[in-house]
Amino acid sequence: MEYIQLALIIILFLIALNLWTKVDSLEGRIKGLQYTLKQLTKQSGLxxxxxxxxxxxxxxxxxxxxxxxxxxxxxxxxxxxxxxxxxxxxxxx
The missing domain is CATH 1.10.10 (Arc Repressor Mutant, subunit A)
Incomplete structure (x- = not known):
């Protein structure tokens, strides 16, 4: 029974780590898009x-x-x- 609990904890940890990595990656992409949008706005004179x-x-x-x-x-x-x-x-x- 203890092995099952340990396995579940490890699986949950890996899922959480995977989600955190994806969120971090998305935040970086959003910052890049915001920068690009700001530059385009400046260049177009909007x-x-x-x-x-x-x-x-x-x-x-x-x-x-x-x-x-x-x-x-x-x-x-x-x-x-x-x-x-x-x-x-x-x-x-």
Missing amino acids: PENPVNAALRKLIKEGEDIKAIKKARETLGLSLLEGKEYIDKLKEEN
């Missing part, structure tokens, strides 16, 4: 998303939570994505 001006104003006023809420509502982001979006706008300033 304007920045209009909501960014309002979000920067909220950030400047210290209203980060309101900025995250507005980003989520406007852009359809999850809570984590909204926070990351606002954090990136903060870094740009």
